[in-house]
Amino acid sequence: MHTIYLVDDEVNLNRVLVKYLEQEGWQVKSFTSGEAAASAIIEKPDLWILDIMLPDLDGFQLIKRIKAHDETTPVIFISARDEDIDKIIGLEMGSDDYIAKPFLPRELVIRVKKILARAYAAPKTGVIRYGDYMIYPEKRVIEENGQEIDLTSKEYDLLILFATQIGTPMSREQILVSVWGDDYFGSDRVVDDLVRRVRKKLSKLELETIYGIGYRLVAA
């Protein structure tokens, strides 16, 4: 779940946008002044949404401070004035996107989704980190603090399945299809068995059983 900080002094619009953003499951904090927002920079939200025109510290000054604190934090500008838009585009303000008023809240939501996906997508190397474990899918290797751990092929398949679906519950049926293929017709108790073996080898992996449903990997 991502945290989004919104800065806009129009309280009405502010309230509406917060509602829409929260609807998407994001944790939103909103500010109506630039100074208030500036003091929250150290809290490192995952994304900023800034109105340009603010009573005290304007959006341009804000983004400078945000980027000074952490260059990688994505920022979306919103503005009504054409000359502001020109400025955003013309100057290298470092913003990741902008949106002109008036706009539909869902337009903003779409842009936020895109930016978040781009900024926080799994690294291209394909390496998955889970606590002390490092997983290298293409090598079919998992290390604990640099120490390689031996997994059998099914054990590894199961690990990858869960590691790429962290937090999502998986039914035995889903696991069977994913690990054994859809032409397996034995008992689904083999899943329990496999889970047991993986748990034994990877004791720090929080493989939670969901009674009546299946299993899931709890976020580290």
Add this chain to the structure above:
Amino acid sequence: MHTIYLVDDEVNLNRVLVKYLEQEGWQVKSFTSGEAAASAIIEKPDLWILDIMLPDLDGFQLIKRIKAHDETTPVIFISARDEDIDKIIGLEMGSDDYIAKPFLPRELVIRVKKILARAYAAPKTGVIRYGDYMIYPEKRVIEENGQEIDLTSKEYDLLILFATQIGTPMSREQILVSVWGDDYFGSDRVVDDLVRRVRKKLSKLELETIYGIGYRLVAA
């Protein structure tokens, strides 16, 4: 097949739009006055298309009534006046889209398609918010301020049933069928029990008893 209700007092445009919408295979009913449309709200169409300017009850008043009846019903506004457009966007009118006159009928059709797809395609992906609770249906998880709460599978089924029917009273019979299935023949006191357990775990959920009838979840 979806049902679409169209409200516009320009009979010419009205007739044209109905034709285009029906061409897509949708079932269309059209109104030329706000009052007439208002009395059809209980028929629960899948989507409303509202002109803002109407002789009696205008589009803004109409959408209020529609959303009051069912918050999730999608609404598309059509309007010629710029100040109306501003109002749609600035205020929290809850509209899902708008289109400015003049427009091509097929432009409207495209928007309708998108809205319908979003509203009725994958209902499982949406996050449900209820006060401090966030419900993630596909993960079978509910969080209170980020803190996950454990529910058993029946408890979760009950939660989902109510959370997707906020405000609607449910009889024990309905709950039995929905949670236990229609092949359960024990006492319906088990519903009381399940409600009690859910209330205990989710104390902020306003699960109201309707004496002699059943239960309902009061809007947060």
Add this chain to the structure above:
DNA sequence: AAGGATTTCCGCAGAATTATGGGAGAATTA
């Protein structure tokens, strides 16, 4: 305010589900 109907509360036993240990056979490797 009484009395009957309905709902809530409580604890427990049995049902359902999952964990574990061990063994046999299959698959792989030496």
Add this chain to the structure above:
DNA sequence: TAATTCTCCCATAATTCTGCGGAAATCCTT
């Protein structure tokens, strides 16, 4: 082929969930 590892499955233990009865509390009607 023998040795080793891997996988499946069974039996049993451990755990979790759920339905139920009955007592207490609450609600509604008269």
